Amino acid sequence: xxxxxxxxxxxxxxxxxxxxxxxxxxxxxxxxxxxxxxxxxxxxxxxxxxxxxxxxxxxxxxxxxxxxxxxxxxxxxxxxxxxxxxxxxxxxxxxxxxxxxxxxxxxxxxxxxxxxxxxxxxxxxxxxxxxxxxxxxxxxxxxxxxxxxxxxxxxxxxxxxxxxxxxxxxxxxxxxxxxxxxxxxxxxxxxxxxxxxxxxxxxxxxxxxxxxxxxxxxxxxxxxxxxxxxxxxxxxxxxxxxxxxxxxxxxxxxxxxxxxxxxxxxxxxxxxxxxxxxxxxxxxxxxxxxxxxxxxxxxxxxxxxxxxxxxxxxxxxxxxxxxxxxxxxxxxxxxxxxxxxxxxxxxxxxxxxxxxxxxxxxxxxxxxxxxxxxxxxxxxxxxxxxxxxxxxxxxxxxxxxxxxxxxxxxxxxxxxxxxxxxxxxxxxxxxxxxxxxxxxxxxxxxxxxxxxxxxxxxxxxxxxxxxxxxxxxxxxxxxxxxxxxxxxxxxxxxxxxxxxxxxxxxxxxxxxxxxxxxx
Numbered sequence: 001x002x003x004x005x006x007x008x009x010x011x012x013x014x015x016x017x018x019x020x021x022x023x024x025x026x027x028x029x030x031x032x033x034x035x036x037x038x039x040x041x042x043x044x045x046x047x048x049x050x051x052x053x054x055x056x057x058x059x060x061x062x063x064x065x066x067x068x069x070x071x072x073x074x075x076x077x078x079x080x081x082x083x084x085x086x087x088x089x090x091x092x093x094x095x096x097x098x099x100x101x102x103x104x105x106x107x108x109x110x111x112x113x114x115x116x117x118x119x120x121x122x123x124x125x126x127x128x129x130x131x132x133x134x135x136x137x138x139x140x141x142x143x144x145x146x147x148x149x150x151x152x153x154x155x156x157x158x159x160x161x162x163x164x165x166x167x168x169x170x171x172x173x174x175x176x177x178x179x180x181x182x183x184x185x186x187x188x189x190x191x192x193x194x195x196x197x198x199x200x201x202x203x204x205x206x207x208x209x210x211x212x213x214x215x216x217x218x219x220x221x222x223x224x225x226x227x228x229x230x231x232x233x234x235x236x237x238x239x240x241x242x243x244x245x246x247x248x249x250x251x252x253x254x255x256x257x258x259x260x261x262x263x264x265x266x267x268x269x270x271x272x273x274x275x276x277x278x279x280x281x282x283x284x285x286x287x288x289x290x291x292x293x294x295x296x297x298x299x300x301x302x303x304x305x306x307x308x309x310x311x312x313x314x315x316x317x318x319x320x321x322x323x324x325x326x327x328x329x330x331x332x333x334x335x336x337x338x339x340x341x342x343x344x345x346x347x348x349x350x351x352x353x354x355x356x357x358x359x360x361x362x363x364x365x366x367x368x369x370x371x372x373x374x375x376x377x378x379x380x381x382x383x384x385x386x387x388x389x390x391x392x393x394x395x396x397x398x399x400x401x402x403x404x405x406x407x408x409x410x411x412x413x414x415x416x417x418x419x420x421x422x423x424x425x426x427x428x429x430x431x432x433x434x435x436x437x438x439x440x441x442x443x444x445x446x447x448x449x450x451x452x453x454x455x456x457x458x459x460x461x462x463x464x465x466x467x468x469x470x471x472x473x474x475x476x477x478x479x480x481x482x483x484x485x486x487x488x489x490x491x492x493x494x495x496x497x498x499x500x501x502x503x504x505x506x507x508x509x510x511x512x513x514x515x516x517x518x519x
Contacts, residue, residue, distance in 0.1 A: 419460045
């Protein structure tokens, strides 16, 4: 069942308002959403209207209303378990939080959005739009790699739902990636991306898809053409299309307005009118998220250069580079992974809250500690239950602490704890035994089942993006298992024997495992 199938009131009105937003008429859409909010008693309808209204407000740039809109939307969504709704809402909340300078909260929203959208059981058209808006949030916040991955996911879901390719072309995402390359001194790389964007426009026009392009896409194509011309590479557009006409699109979007104003300065630079370009740039104030904080300074540099004032152009370029360095993607990507590890850590701590006191919980990972593990095994085996014990030891952990410090090591331990906890079977037990060693207990299991669990743990740890969190130091895990047999007075000896065997098997796996290649 899709999200809108659950909306029992005014579903057609909500679809109409969505179409208004796609057509660049966010102000009219916002009024429609407000009418729905004021007249519906259906909780799904109200929640959807509040989330979509927040999207319209962000399109319009009505920043003063963000805080109350976010609060109302989360209040309406609180009792609804639909992951699509929460994923879409967190993506929009990330943009609102960033506008208020709350970077930590902003990145937390991004991580929670991706987690929720990934959890959707039956992705549909609405889920595709959720991924689209998450991609736009990543892009506006300069997480370009994450943005490209998210928009590809949106395209895949959109294609399955019958949404035309043109709808999720998202040239703005690649455009922001292109100008970021230029801000960091890679003008050739910028031009390559801009040419690709222009190639897409030519392709869509040639197959008759121009009318299916969203207004926000058209203005982005226009800016790509204008920016390319400002760098000294004019573009031949299809008949009947001009950069000026494309820049005039975008409807009432605040981002489109920013691109239009900066695009007109680009065209003046390309036409040999640097004084006009400088005048335009002095008159405009644009949001840093639209094309990056450095874009305004970079265009001033191009205008000075065209006017022959090369010292001024050099100073403007240096200023642009400093602004770009403040938004370094690598640092932000690491920050995203750190927030993800922290969220895993928080969820594990909530899971551990059922234990009787903090003395039984590892404070770093939130997992049960060695004392709790020993009590658990003693109780289980004392009842005569069959079990398998597994010892998990990290590969490469010493190198993490040496190369990146103990803070990064703690993040790795938190991430591994979350990974192991997620892939275990229902009813299995996971504990941190000490250092970089974890122990798993599989009740009522045999060695065949244990081997499958071991494969799942190894594969899940290997699949994590360690290159973003601890570049150059791959992380893996070695696992060894042993059965526990013995009851009554022989229990302590039986447990000791099982641990020795499991530890020996873990060491054997570690010595026979091929060394992981550097990323």
